[in-house]
Amino acid sequence: MLAYVIRRIFVSIPILIGSTILVFIMVKFSGDPLEGLKMRNPPPPRQTILNEEHRLRLDKPVWEQYWLWLKGLVLHGDFGPSVHGNINIGHELGDRLFVTLRLVVLSVLIALIFAVITGVVSAVKQYSATDYSFTFLGFLFLAMPSFWFAILLKSAGIAYNQATGTEAFFTIGEKSVLLTDDSGWGQFKDIAGHMVLPTISLALISYAAWSRFQRASMLEVLNSDYVRLARAKGLRSRQVLVRHALRTALIPLTTVTALDIAALLGGAVITEMVFQWHGLGDYLLRSIRDHDAYAMMGWLLVSAIIVIVFNLIADLLYSVLDPRIRYE
Amino acid sequence: MHTGKRLAGAVVAAGVSLLVVSACGSGGSSNNGKTVSSSFADCATKPNTCNSGDTKSGGTFTFTIEKTIDNWNQNDGDGNTQDFGEVLDGVLPSVFNGQPDLGPALNTDLVTSAQQTSANPQTIVYKINPKAVWDDGTPVTADDFVYAWKTQNGKDCKDCNAASTSGYDQMKSVTGSDNGKTVTVVYDTPFTDWKQPFGPLYPAHIAQQHGDLAASWKWFGENPVNYSAGPYKISDYQKDVSVTEVPNPKWWGKKPSLDKLVFRIITDQNQEVPALQNNEVQAIYPQPNQDLVNQVKALAPNVQYTLGKGLTWEHLDLNLKNKFLADKTLRQAVFTAVNRQAIIDKTVGQFAPGIKPLNNHNFMPGQAGYKDTVTASGAGNGDIEKAKKLLTDAGYKGVGTALTTAAGEPVTMRISYTIGNTLRQASAELFQNEMQQLGIKVTITPIQSLGKTLSAGDFDAIIYAWVGTPFPFAGAVQIWTEAGGSDYGHWSNPQADALTKQAASESDLKKATDLLNQADQMLSNDYYSLPLFQKPTFLAVYSQFANIRDNATNVGPAYNDGEWGLRASAK
Numbered sequence: 001m002l003a004y005v006i007r008r009i010f011v012s013i014p015i016l017i018g019s020t021i022l023v024f025i026m027v028k029f030s031g032d033p034l035e036g037l038k039m040r041n042p043p044p045p046r047q048t049i050l051n052e053e054h055r056l057r058l059d060k061p062v063w064e065q066y067w068l069w070l071k072g073l074v075l076h077g078d079f080g081p082s083v084h085g086n087i088n089i090g091h092e093l094g095d096r097l098f099v100t101l102r103l104v105v106l107s108v109l110i111a112l113i114f115a116v117i118t119g120v121v122s123a124v125k126q127y128s129a130t131d132y133s134f135t136f137l138g139f140l141f142l143a144m145p146s147f148w149f150a151i152l153l154k155s156a157g158i159a160y161n162q163a164t165g166t167e168a169f170f171t172i173g174e175k176s177v178l179l180t181d182d183s184g185w186g187q188f189k190d191i192a193g194h195m196v197l198p199t200i201s202l203a204l205i206s207y208a209a210w211s212r213f214q215r216a217s218m219l220e221v222l223n224s225d226y227v228r229l230a231r232a233k234g235l236r237s238r239q240v241l242v243r244h245a246l247r248t249a250l251i252p253l254t255t256v257t258a259l260d261i262a263a264l265l266g267g268a269v270i271t272e273m274v275f276q277w278h279g280l281g282d283y284l285l286r287s288i289r290d291h292d293a294y295a296m297m298g299w300l301l302v303s304a305i306i307v308i309v310f311n312l313i314a315d316l317l318y319s320v321l322d323p324r325i326r327y328e
Numbered sequence: 329m330h331t332g333k334r335l336a337g338a339v340v341a342a343g344v345s346l347l348v349v350s351a352c353g354s355g356g357s358s359n360n361g362k363t364v365s366s367s368f369a370d371c372a373t374k375p376n377t378c379n380s381g382d383t384k385s386g387g388t389f390t391f392t393i394e395k396t397i398d399n400w401n402q403n404d405g406d407g408n409t410q411d412f413g414e415v416l417d418g419v420l421p422s423v424f425n426g427q428p429d430l431g432p433a434l435n436t437d438l439v440t441s442a443q444q445t446s447a448n449p450q451t452i453v454y455k456i457n458p459k460a461v462w463d464d465g466t467p468v469t470a471d472d473f474v475y476a477w478k479t480q481n482g483k484d485c486k487d488c489n490a491a492s493t494s495g496y497d498q499m500k501s502v503t504g505s506d507n508g509k510t511v512t513v514v515y516d517t518p519f520t521d522w523k524q525p526f527g528p529l530y531p532a533h534i535a536q537q538h539g540d541l542a543a544s545w546k547w548f549g550e551n552p553v554n555y556s557a558g559p560y561k562i563s564d565y566q567k568d569v570s571v572t573e574v575p576n577p578k579w580w581g582k583k584p585s586l587d588k589l590v591f592r593i594i595t596d597q598n599q600e601v602p603a604l605q606n607n608e609v610q611a612i613y614p615q616p617n618q619d620l621v622n623q624v625k626a627l628a629p630n631v632q633y634t635l636g637k638g639l640t641w642e643h644l645d646l647n648l649k650n651k652f653l654a655d656k657t658l659r660q661a662v663f664t665a666v667n668r669q670a671i672i673d674k675t676v677g678q679f680a681p682g683i684k685p686l687n688n689h690n691f692m693p694g695q696a697g698y699k700d701t702v703t704a705s706g707a708g709n710g711d712i713e714k715a716k717k718l719l720t721d722a723g724y725k726g727v728g729t730a731l732t733t734a735a736g737e738p739v740t741m742r743i744s745y746t747i748g749n750t751l752r753q754a755s756a757e758l759f760q761n762e763m764q765q766l767g768i769k770v771t772i773t774p775i776q777s778l779g780k781t782l783s784a785g786d787f788d789a790i791i792y793a794w795v796g797t798p799f800p801f802a803g804a805v806q807i808w809t810e811a812g813g814s815d816y817g818h819w820s821n822p823q824a825d826a827l828t829k830q831a832a833s834e835s836d837l838k839k840a841t842d843l844l845n846q847a848d849q850m851l852s853n854d855y856y857s858l859p860l861f862q863k864p865t866f867l868a869v870y871s872q873f874a875n876i877r878d879n880a881t882n883v884g885p886a887y888n889d890g891e892w893g894l895r896a897s898a899k
Contacts, residue, residue: 035779037405040795043806043813045482045493048405052489084398085406085489086550151602158606171602177570177590178388273596278568286396286595291777 080294100279119214141208262310368634381874383893408491422527426881459580470504521799559890585893616866639796667710731767872898
């Protein structure tokens with residue numbers, strides 16, 4: 001197993017390098033990072049533009065720019081210069097990964113719990129009103145564009161605040177800038193009030209797909225021979241469901257979840273934008289807008305590593321959950 | 329049992345529907361044609377005093393800005409954004425501030441006078457207010473002026489990434505006298521916009537603690553501003569989220585009435601109205617569009633708004649390197665066929681009825697030097713028949729069907745605009761339609777990078793914007809003269825170049841204005857750049873706050889944030 005993991009990690013390195021080369025070239029040809037500066041009125045002095053071109057290594061050939069980036073990253077952990085001279089891309093990515101994690105972890109947990117419950121209930125009560133209701137909701141949330149759903153949630157939160165005359169829900173940020181009640185309870189309420197809407201927004205997107213997976217997987221297991229045998233042996237229905245059926249039916253969802261978490265960590269782009277959370281997704285948007293090549297490279301690297309790691313985790317979980325699979 | 333399950337399903341579905349309905353309901357009413365609501369009713373006639381009122385002490389006011397703060401030195405190329413400028417309006421002082429009427433006004437809290445005492449050599453004497461001190465008690469002195477000059481003149485500090493050297497690079501000397509309370513600036517060559525330099529000032533005594541010019545410049549950029557010589561000082565900064573300001577205890581002017589002033593950063597414009605509606609912010613100042621204006625209208629009467637005319641102005645430029653457009657008659661016909669009012673009606677006019685075609689390249693309506701140089705040239709009125717006649721008289725064939733030169737070469741061109749800019753896309757489509765009526769086949773070309781396209785000269789016709797300023801002379805040299813650096817369409821007129829340069833080097837403002845308008849007339853008569861319209865500005869504020877008003881100059885609405893406050897009549 002360990003040998004397998006090490007082999008997978010080594011195989012990932014050329015993939016990572018290849019993807020960075022590709023993105024670097026695309027970014028380089030997508031726009032001028034100093035465009036905003038050059039288009040000012042009155043235009044900045046020539047010396048300022050020359051200084052910036054030198055700092056951003058734009059006075060060097062593209063291949064050399066890439067090589068310097070790679071060398072700096074490998075030897076010094078330096079992600080390269082940002083368009084904004086005071087920003088350290090490495091620190092920025094670290095801080096923002098933490099913000100995104102806070103958002104993603106809770107929403108994934110909520111989505112998982114509800115997906116498993118509704119998936120199992122739907123499968124057990126197949127073709128009942130409950131199954132139809134959950135199916136309807138699942139497809140509704142699947143079909144809804146996430147930005148639109150996020151805006152709906154905001155409007156509902158605002159409507160609730162106005163109807164009750166409270167400040168229960170907030171539409172921007174992770175916490176209030178100025179707290180009127182800075183007791184422990186007050187802080188908890190404030191953070192919760194900021195987290196509810198984005199968490200629901202993000203959770204429902206994952207929930208919709210995962211509940212359908214869980215339902216299908218559960219149905220398949222419930223109709224398998226060994227479950228029938230367990231029932232025939234006279235085991236209690238609850239025991240059959242939880243111990244025999246559910247454990248097996250969780251395998252596909254586990255791997256799908258691992259892969260989806262990787263995508264979410266890369267940036268819950270829309271949720272972060274709508275709710276103004278400054279996570280990795282927000283950083284990607286900002287880097288694209290500013291033509292911040294090295295910031296985009298940093299984001300890509302972090303996302304690619306997350307995807308590779310979670311792919312590996314998904315594969316390893318297979319072997320843990322299903323004794324028939326063994327990696328050599 | 330089954331009924332119960334169905335009921336549960338129905339309740340869930342109904343809940344979702346309710347969400348949908350509540351969201352749709354917040355969309356607002358249709359545009360009723362107004363450009364202001366009652367608090368701002370007199371802004372058109374009294375831009376500098378509208379929405380005034382007595383205030384009472386206390387309260388917090390949150391103003392929205394749209395850009396993160398990436399550099400704390402506003403004079404640095406990276407920190408020189410309007411949004412950050414607004415944060416500093418009440419913290420770091422400038423000698424002159426742009427006012428809502430677009431004119432510069434002397435900041436008498438900082439200097440009691442600023443006068444030109446000699447025309448040759450041009451000499452300006454500033455008398456610093458004796459009460460003016462930094463919040464650590466150090467007086468504001470000529471040293472602060474000298475520091476601004478040396479870091480931004482492009483000579484003493486090559487590593488200072490100044491956003492502009494305009495004016496500073498023409499100064500021969502900046503000297504202090506009268507115990508540092510009088511500053512005398514002598515210019516090498518006269519600088520018409522002499523009211524532009526010295527803002528915002530950074531404290532020289534703090535710079536001294538952080539190394540030489542370049543090192544201190546960098547230090548100012550890297551560290552949040554924890555010094556002040558304005559009504560407010562920064563008390564808290566949350567990265568990418570907010571800047572909180574409190575009254576500066578050492579402020580010698582009129583005390584601000586607010587307890588706290590917060591600048592909240594919202595980087596996605598679409599999220600500003602919900603935040604306003606939820607009272608998380610009390611004012612927004614976004615680039616308006618029809619949806620946004622309608623959403624804010626639905627928040628009346630709690631929220632008041634005003635649509636003003638901004639200093640950002642759209643224009644249509646032609647590339648004179650294009651073999652067809654090198655011919656002045658063709659350019660004249662093209663501009664004659666363009667209907668600017670139609671472009672306005674189809675774009676900004678839908679939510680900002682007061683917008684009219686712009687008729688000058690350097691001055692905006694309301695500014696002292698504004699003069700119509702366009703109408704007489706016949707450009708921009710959509711006169712297709714006149715345009716056709718011009719082409720026919722010049723020997724073009726296929727006028728109105730498939731235009732060719734006298735030699736039989738089909739006339740085609742591209743019109744470029746930045747991809748995703750719907751306003752310019754609509755303008756380009758109208759242009760294409762108008763040219764089709766002349767028989768010119770126009771291909772609409774969305775571009776990724778405006779800067780690259782302009783620098784490479786890779787366009788035939790292009791729509792983009794310049795930002796006007798209360799100090800237009802130095803900028804005019806850079807934009808309109810052949811060697812200025814921004815003459816992307818390769819317009820060359822030595823006479824106009826000479827007039828523009830002379831206008832920027834005058835010690836007599838009236839004469840300079842006349843000279844620049846003469847050059848502007850030549851620019852119009854050469855049919856190279858057609859001003860289209862000023863983009864509207866949009867300010868929306870909760871009605872219980874007084875003294876906040878639109879200011880389209882680079883200082884923005886926060887130019888007077890020391891006066892902002894809760895209305896005395898507010899509950």
